[in-house]
Amino acid sequence: MKDMGLYIDFPFCIARCAFCAFPIQGFRSGLAEEYRLALHQEIELLASSPEMEGREIDSLYLGGGTPTQYPAEILIAFIEHCRAHFRFAPDPEISLEAHPATLNKSGLSDLLRGGINRLSLGVQSFSDTHLHRLGRNHSAADADAAFQAARSAGFENIGIDLIYGLPEQDLEDWIKTLQHAIALSPDHISIYGLSIEEGTLFGKMEKAGTLTQTRDEVLLDYYETARTILGNAGYLQYEISNFAKPGKACRHNQRYWNRSEMLGLGLAAHSYIRHERRENTENLSDYIEALKKGKSPSIRCDKISKEDEQIDKIIFGLRKTEGIPFQFLKHDAQRSRSASALANDGLVEIHNNRLRLTPKGMHLADEVAIALI
Numbered sequence: 001m002k003d004m005g006l007y008i009d010f011p012f013c014i015a016r017c018a019f020c021a022f023p024i025q026g027f028r029s030g031l032a033e034e035y036r037l038a039l040h041q042e043i044e045l046l047a048s049s050p051e052m053e054g055r056e057i058d059s060l061y062l063g064g065g066t067p068t069q070y071p072a073e074i075l076i077a078f079i080e081h082c083r084a085h086f087r088f089a090p091d092p093e094i095s096l097e098a099h100p101a102t103l104n105k106s107g108l109s110d111l112l113r114g115g116i117n118r119l120s121l122g123v124q125s126f127s128d129t130h131l132h133r134l135g136r137n138h139s140a141a142d143a144d145a146a147f148q149a150a151r152s153a154g155f156e157n158i159g160i161d162l163i164y165g166l167p168e169q170d171l172e173d174w175i176k177t178l179q180h181a182i183a184l185s186p187d188h189i190s191i192y193g194l195s196i197e198e199g200t201l202f203g204k205m206e207k208a209g210t211l212t213q214t215r216d217e218v219l220l221d222y223y224e225t226a227r228t229i230l231g232n233a234g235y236l237q238y239e240i241s242n243f244a245k246p247g248k249a250c251r252h253n254q255r256y257w258n259r260s261e262m263l264g265l266g267l268a269a270h271s272y273i274r275h276e277r278r279e280n281t282e283n284l285s286d287y288i289e290a291l292k293k294g295k296s297p298s299i300r301c302d303k304i305s306k307e308d309e310q311i312d313k314i315i316f317g318l319r320k321t322e323g324i325p326f327q328f329l330k331h332d333a334q335r336s337r338s339a340s341a342l343a344n345d346g347l348v349e350i351h352n353n354r355l356r357l358t359p360k361g362m363h364l365a366d367e368v369a370i371a372l373i
């Protein structure tokens with residue numbers, strides 16, 4: 001049996017956050033019901049395809065969007081539907097992305113009983129001022145309450161996502177947010193530097209001159225501060241943005257960086273399977289209509305050449321702190337020369353026959369990857 005990851009996208013949110021460029025929609029019950037039916041149909045369609053033969057799911061991730069806008073019983077029904085149609089490994093990781101304003105203790109207990117064994121809480125900041133600017137629709141106290149409710153419901157694997165480089169955030173604010181997160185003792189912490197995308201509220205504010213992107217040197221300072229604080233608190237960094245207590249690294253996300261097979265279901269979902277990349281439509285009505293007719297909502301399917309696979313393995317693999325096997329580059333004179341030049345600049349190093357980013361290289365990971373491909 002070959003293991004595989006399954007991702008299901010839920011494109012509904014309470015409101016659009018000021019920095020978000022994802023294709024999300026407001027949650028309306030009629031539309032959400034149509035989407036639920038379409039997803040069930042897509043699960044059946046894909047599970048019955050011959051390419052699923054010899055595959056078993058060892059990680060399932062319900063993400064989005066805000067999947068927890070659906071009631072717990074509907075989310076559990078998705079898991080049961082997947083289990084009824086796909087073959088699962090004996091101990092799959094089943095993760096759920098959750099918005100703090102959508103959780104309560106009885107729903108959380110149901111989700112745990114229904115098979116969710118990992119919760120990823122989108123907190124972003126523990127400052128009410130910053131949460132308000134981000135348009136998050138929850139306070140720091142709501143995030144604390146959601147976290148405690150999940151722990152008391154019995155969740156033993158909870159992650160918290162945070163963003164740094166927020167408008168008018170200073171280093172002291174960022175340290176307070178990190179310390180607040182650590183005091184809750186989550187099993188996993190992800191940190192992302194704010195990037196201002198065109199078309200978002202922050203993007204429009206930047207264009208209008210009322211907001212400026214935090215300078216790179218400042219972002220680097222925040223990132224390095226976080227690495228030190230999280231490391232001192234016992235969180236092991238295993239990827240540029242991800243830190244976990246021992247044994248709590250997210251199995252599903254590691255599949256992306258290892259370029260392992262992944263089947264994506266739902267709006268705009270991407271798959272990486274049998275040397276092909278596929279992409280579902282981003283248009284919600286097209287997605288629903290295709291599945292009503294029993295057709296695939298995929299709008300693109302590209303064969304991946306050996307060289308492209310190699311490039312993907314370099315780009316994504318370098319994001320992991322363990323890096324990539326040096327043999328990936330050893331037989332390629334041009335790439336070996338680039339790796340030596342990057343090492344001379346202090347951006348990469350060779351350790352245990354693997355090429356990995358240095359702390360300085362982690363902040364410039366995209367530039368390093370470009371130099372190597």
Ligand code: SF4
Nearest residue numbers: 013016017020064065
């Ligand atoms: S909750 Fe997540 S997906 Fe939804 S708008 Fe905010 S950032 Fe985007």
